Amino acid sequence: MSLIAQTFKNLEQKGRRALVGFVTAGDPDIEKSLAVMEAMIEGGCDILEVGIPFSDPTADGPVIQASSQRALAGGMNLTKALGMVKALRQHHSAPIVLFSYYNPILAYGAERFYRDALAAGANGLLVVDLPFEEAGELTGKWPGKDLDLILLVAPTTPRERMEQIALNASGFIYLVSMTGVTGSAGLDLEQVTHTANTLKSVTDIPIAVGFGISTPDHVAAVSKVAQGIVVGSAFERIIEKNINATDLPSIIFQYAKTLKATALKP
Amino acid sequence: MNPTENRQHDQMPNQRGYFGSFGGRYVAETLMPAILELEAAYDKAKQDAAFQKELSHLLKNYAGRPTPLYFAKNLTDYAKGARIYLKREDLAHTGAHKINNTLGQALLARHMGKKKVIAETGAGQHGVATATAAALLGMECTVFMGVEDVARQEPNVKRMELLGARVVPVPSGTGTLKDAMNEAMRYWVGAVKDTYYVIGSVAGPHPYPMMVRDFQQIIGIEAREQILKEEGRLADMLVACVGGGSNAMGLFYPFRNDSVEMVGVEAGGTGVPNGKHAATLCAGSVGVLHGSKSYLLQTADGQIQEAHSISAGLDYPGVGPEHSYFKDLKRARYVWVLDDAVLKAFHLLSRTEGILPALESSHALAWAVEQAGRMDRDKILIVNLSGRGDKDLGIVLSKKESQQQVKGAKK
Ligand SMILES: Cc1ncc(COP(=O)(O)O)c(C=O)c1O
Numbered sequence: 277m278s279l280i281a282q283t284f285k286n287l288e289q290k291g292r293r294a295l296v297g298f299v300t301a302g303d304p305d306i307e308k309s310l311a312v313m314e315a316m317i318e319g320g321c322d323i324l325e326v327g328i329p330f331s332d333p334t335a336d337g338p339v340i341q342a343s344s345q346r347a348l349a350g351g352m353n354l355t356k357a358l359g360m361v362k363a364l365r366q367h368h369s370a371p372i373v374l375f376s377y378y379n380p381i382l383a384y385g386a387e388r389f390y391r392d393a394l395a396a397g398a399n400g401l402l403v404v405d406l407p408f409e410e411a412g413e414l415t416g417k418w419p420g421k422d423l424d425l426i427l428l429v430a431p432t433t434p435r436e437r438m439e440q441i442a443l444n445a446s447g448f449i450y451l452v453s454m455t456g457v458t459g460s461a462g463l464d465l466e467q468v469t470h471t472a473n474t475l476k477s478v479t480d481i482p483i484a485v486g487f488g489i490s491t492p493d494h495v496a497a498v499s500k501v502a503q504g505i506v507v508g509s510a511f512e513r514i515i516e517k518n519i520n521a522t523d524l525p526s527i528i529f530q531y532a533k534t535l536k537a538t539a540l541k542p
Numbered sequence: 543m544n545p546t547e548n549r550q551h552d553q554m555p556n557q558r559g560y561f562g563s564f565g566g567r568y569v570a571e572t573l574m575p576a577i578l579e580l581e582a583a584y585d586k587a588k589q590d591a592a593f594q595k596e597l598s599h600l601l602k603n604y605a606g607r608p609t610p611l612y613f614a615k616n617l618t619d620y621a622k623g624a625r626i627y628l629k630r631e632d633l634a635h636t637g638a639h640k641i642n643n644t645l646g647q648a649l650l651a652r653h654m655g656k657k658k659v660i661a662e663t664g665a666g667q668h669g670v671a672t673a674t675a676a677a678l679l680g681m682e683c684t685v686f687m688g689v690e691d692v693a694r695q696e697p698n699v700k701r702m703e704l705l706g707a708r709v710v711p712v713p714s715g716t717g718t719l720k721d722a723m724n725e726a727m728r729y730w731v732g733a734v735k736d737t738y739y740v741i742g743s744v745a746g747p748h749p750y751p752m753m754v755r756d757f758q759q760i761i762g763i764e765a766r767e768q769i770l771k772e773e774g775r776l777a778d779m780l781v782a783c784v785g786g787g788s789n790a791m792g793l794f795y796p797f798r799n800d801s802v803e804m805v806g807v808e809a810g811g812t813g814v815p816n817g818k819h820a821a822t823l824c825a826g827s828v829g830v831l832h833g834s835k836s837y838l839l840q841t842a843d844g845q846i847q848e849a850h851s852i853s854a855g856l857d858y859p860g861v862g863p864e865h866s867y868f869k870d871l872k873r874a875r876y877v878w879v880l881d882d883a884v885l886k887a888f889h890l891l892s893r894t895e896g897i898l899p900a901l902e903s904s905h906a907l908a909w910a911v912e913q914a915g916r917m918d919r920d921k922i923l924i925v926n927l928s929g930r931g932d933k934d935l936g937i938v939l940s941k942k943e944s945q946q947q948v949k950g951a952k953k
Contacts, residue, residue: 331845332720332831334727335570341714353843378568378830383844405568405830409558430572432734437575455572456732 280447293539297321298508302352315525320536328376337459365397373400386417400424442479459509496538559748564863611768624917638929640671646757648675651738664719665855666698668742673707683707690717743786744862747833758792782926787862789928809851810878818850823876852881853901900929
């Protein structure tokens with residue numbers, strides 16, 4: 277069982293949900309970004325999603341676009357992001373999912389990516405613009421199966437398509453809560469519950485719900501229908517607002533802690 | 543080239559939207575069901591006699607097709623070589639080839655029951671053509687346009703607004719076509735349930751490259767018939783500018799099995815490879831952007847590079863996947879010309895033939911005039927005059943010195 281799957285299982289046994297925190301690597305620089313990532317894990321993120329910034333993030337709203345731009349301006353790239361994962365691994369064992377668009381990974385090379393990502397200590401990969409139909413050209417070149425491929429399900433995904441996605445996914449399935457880009461406002465719980473229930477009827481793979489989640493109440497509500505909760509833009513908004521604050525890591529730590537407190541299995 | 547070998551183009555793209563190794567569907571899961579639905583709807587429309595009849599009717603009576611194939615005698619005399627014909631897409635309604643595609647897609651949107659359309663635009667021609675089709679069919683239209691292009695193609699912004707469209711200026715990146723397309727895709731992710739995205743070139747995820755090619759191939763179908771009628775034989779060479787590649791593919795595609803040379807002219811900007819340019823096929827490498835795998839201008843890290851061109855319609859770091867396929871197969875050849883040569887060609891055609899060409903089309907003209915001079919007088923060359931230049935007066939008039947250089951061009 278992969279570390280990601282094991283993490284979901286352990287939390288389940290403890291009556292808890294997995295808090296998944298997303299952050300863009302290198303925003304605004306490596307040192308500050310590493311401090312933020314550590315604070316996220318120490319504050320309560322069970323899984324860390326490390327975003328490798330892309331110049332043209334077509335599925336992201338203004339907040340993650342801006343964080344990507346700051347990171348790129350600071351010279352971030354895939355190699356350096358893997359270096360950050362390696363640095364995190366000296367003190368932390370929480371699963372790490374690399375998160376990006378396809379082009380930076382294609383440019384790096386599929387096989388090289390697999391080896392280097394594992395060597396750095398990453399556990400999974402999520403590629404926003406790589407639907408399962410196209411994913412084979414990447415995973416087909418991987419020399420092993422030690423990296424989980426996290427796939428997305430959206431409110432627009434019909435049931436038959438969910439079945440195909442589940443067949444190709446591992447670790448967990450990322451359920452997009454709304455029809456929109458990241459950072460969109462308005463969590464529609466009825467919609468989420470409906471999609472999550474359909475998805476649960478086709479697979480046993482754990483589900484993590486993301487997009488539009490920013491408060492402990494959101495976390496509590498989503499905890500009723502899914503095994504994981506992903507928070508991204510909300511972390512990025514705090515980073516943006518406190519980018520020059522020396523206590524940014526402690527603000528992040530506190531925020532993660534309050535979210536974690538409500539990530540409970542009903 | 544051996545014609546039977548060329549026949550492989552007829553099978554392209556394959557079921558998964560690939561032209562050889564280019565194309566595909568690289569989009570967020572939220573959009574996948576919509577593009578699969580679009581593919582099914584388009585397959586149906588292709589076989590639907592009523593749909594095709596309605597489109598043909600509009601192309602003829604509304605858009606003014608067929609456009610003429612005009613023998614440019616004065617330009618030919620100037621070049622002193624091959625006979626130059628101009629395919630007059632500038633005479634189509636709204637002043638560019640873009641209308642061929644937007645009428646097709648807007649009709650399809652209506653067949654799919656969608657009442658809202660969105661589009662990205664660079665030069666504004668595709669935006670105007672989409673706004674026009676939307677006005678005609680009673681649809682709500684929103685057009686995304688980079689702030690730089692809003693400034694340099696202002697007449698088209700006003701036209702879109704007069705046609706009832708909402709123009710959304712996009713400030714991100716360089717404020718050009720790539721950024722407009724990013725924003726259109728983001729908007730579509732949120733509005734996909736009731737909104738149809740009219741992509742303006744042979745780019746984007748499958749089925750767009752195939753569908754836009756099919757709608758634009760009317761250019762080549764007509765040109766082929768017209769040149770046979772006029773000259774009793776096919777042309778030796780076809781020349782068209784390449785931004786996303788729709789006017790070029792529209793002209794080239796019906797000649798794919800003929801032994802006719804095809805040349806796509808990219809924007810060389812201030813120089814290739816060391817200046818700022820948009821010569822994607824000439825100077826790029828393979829990657830994934832805006833839903834398909836194709837040549838791209840990118841860094842070694844896979845970040846998209848900023849493009850540059852004097853013409854907003856060619857100022858794009860990507861290109862349609864079928865052109866990448868044609869390039870690797872050597873079925874077409876791709877070249878570039880500099881901004882300065884483009885301006886010269888603009889004035890040259892204005893003075894010799896009394897036609898103001900779009901700056902995009904002036905790329906094709908610039909290369910073609912030079913090339914014609916190197917060819918024998920019994921050779922025939924067709925240039926796709928993809929659009930008219932009225933939208934570009936601001937840019938052209940701000941570069942006065944270019945006008946001096948061609949004074950007395952007409953001999
Ligand atoms: C007149 C004209 N020609 C050419 C182009 C470039 O597009 P494509 O390469 O798809 O024909 C544009 C785009 O705006 C245009 O307006």
